Every structure is written in C-alpha cells, then in structure tokens.
Amino acid sequence: MDIEQIFENNKKWIAKQLQTNENYFDELGKGQSPEFLYIGCSDSRVSAEELMGLQPGDVFVHRNIANMVPNTDLNSMSVINYAVMHLKVNHIVVCGHYGCGGVHAAMQQSDLGILNPWLRNIRDVYRIHRKELDALTDEEEKYKRLIELNVQEQCMNVIKTAEVQKANRERNLKVYGWIFDIHSGELIDLKIDFDATLKNIMSIYKITD
Ligand SMILES: [Zn+2]
Numbered sequence: 001m002d003i004e005q006i007f008e009n010n011k012k013w014i015a016k017q018l019q020t021n022e023n024y025f026d027e028l029g030k031g032q033s034p035e036f037l038y039i040g041c042s043d044s045r046v047s048a049e050e051l052m053g054l055q056p057g058d059v060f061v062h063r064n065i066a067n068m069v070p071n072t073d074l075n076s077m078s079v080i081n082y083a084v085m086h087l088k089v090n091h092i093v094v095c096g097h098y099g100c101g102g103v104h105a106a107m108q109q110s111d112l113g114i115l116n117p118w119l120r121n122i123r124d125v126y127r128i129h130r131k132e133l134d135a136l137t138d139e140e141e142k143y144k145r146l147i148e149l150n151v152q153e154q155c156m157n158v159i160k161t162a163e164v165q166k167a168n169r170e171r172n173l174k175v176y177g178w179i180f181d182i183h184s185g186e187l188i189d190l191k192i193d194f195d196a197t198l199k200n201i202m203s204i205y206k207i208t209d
Contacts, residue, residue: 032060033087034058034083034087035058035089035090036091037062038052038061038095039076039094040093041064041067041095041102043097048061048063052187062075066100066103066119066122066150067100068150071160077161080092080161084163084164084167084173090167090172090173091174093175094154094178095179095187097180097181097182098179098180098181098183099182102119103122105119106119106123107126107143122150125153129149132149133145133146148190151190155194158175162208165202165207168198176189
C-alpha cells in the first residue's frame with residue numbers, strides 16, 4: 001500500500017464523519033468517558049472497535065502480543081490503573097483470538113530472543129493447566145484451549161490488582177474473558193464466572209480491605 005493513501009483515506013473519513021454529524025470533532029475534542037477497557041492482541045486482524053461495532057470514544061484500548069497482563073508489566077498495569085481510577089470504566093474485557101501467533105510461538109521449542117520473557121508468561125499458563133492440556137491429543141484442540149486458558153489467566157491477573165478489587169467492591173466493576181474466532185468473525189464469551197473466580201483467588205490475592 002502507498003503510504004500517501006493513508007492520508008487520502010483520512011481526508012475521506014473526516015468528510016464522512018462531518019456529513020453524519022457536523023459537530024463530530026467538536027464533541028470528540030471535549031474528552032473521553034468510555035465505559036469499557038478492552039485488552040486484546042496486537043494481531044492486525046483483531047481490531048477492537050470494529051469487531052465490537054463501537055466508535056471512537058467508546059472503548060479504552062490496550063493491545064500487546066497475545067493479550068497479556070503480566071503482573072510486572074508497567075504498561076498494562078498503568079492502563080488498568082488509568083482506566084479504573086480515572087476513566088471509571090465498569091467493564092474490563094480481556095479478548096484473545098483463535099489463531100494467535102503469540103500463543104503458537106509459546107508452544108514451540110525455539111529461541112526468539114527478546115520475545116522469550118514475554119512468551120514465558122504463556123508457558124506459565126500451560127504449566128498451571130498442564131494436566132488438562134497434556135490430555136488433549138489433537139494439536140489444534142490443544143492450541144485453542146491454551147488460547148482460552150490464557151484469557152482466563154489474564155483475567156485473573158486483572159483481578160489481582162488493587163484498583164480492580166476496590167472498584168469491584170465500590171461500584172461493581174466486572175471482568176470478562178472473550179475469544180474472537182478469526183475463522184468466523186464471531187465473538188465468544190468464555191463465561192468466566194467472575195464472582196466465583198474472585199472469591200476463589202481472593203484468599204491469596206486480596207490486597208485491599
Ligand atoms: Zn494474537
């Protein structure tokens with residue numbers, strides 16, 4: 001693609017937005033108050049707003065390789081802090097996707113340099129759920145299940161933060177685990193029982209009164 005095309009696209013987009021609402025950019029410029037925080041994969045095929053049918057201003061977005069929320073990652077921790085404490089979102093979504101290259105790479109025996117410590121977090125998810133995953137003989141099935149379990153574990157990492165625990169108590173903030181099925185376009189709710197998960201892990205991870 002010609003990079004100049006991007007600027008042409010931008011001009012067309014501005015015209016289109018103004019055609020539907022002449023105050024569009026005045027309103028956009030006033031500030032944001034999104035209701036959702038979306039944490040997803042950087043994969044170019046999984047564009048957050050588009051797959052949810054949402055518009056600019058609707059969702060605060062954080063994307064990285066394999067939709068991770070590592071406990072020591074300053075980036076994702078800052079995003080969660082800002083979204084919960086300042087934007088006051090009440091819904092946090094961790095969205096994985098089938099066909100995730102990051103999860104696939106973590107299932108291989110290869111040295112990927114700087115990616116190693118990042119992908120090690122996914123290997124840890126495998127270790128936690130080793131019994132279930134090793135029992136799956138079909139490689140594709142195992143791959144899909146690890147993608148789902150990774151979402152589940154990242155939801156737990158979100159719940160482990162003090163901000164989320166506090167906001168859950170004060171205003172009933174909830175965390176959801178979703179999968180985007182890249183082969184059908186379907187968004188699947190993993191139906192993680194948030195209350196049960198919270199209760200289960202709080203005896204270890206409770207850090208607020
Ligand atoms: Zn991915």
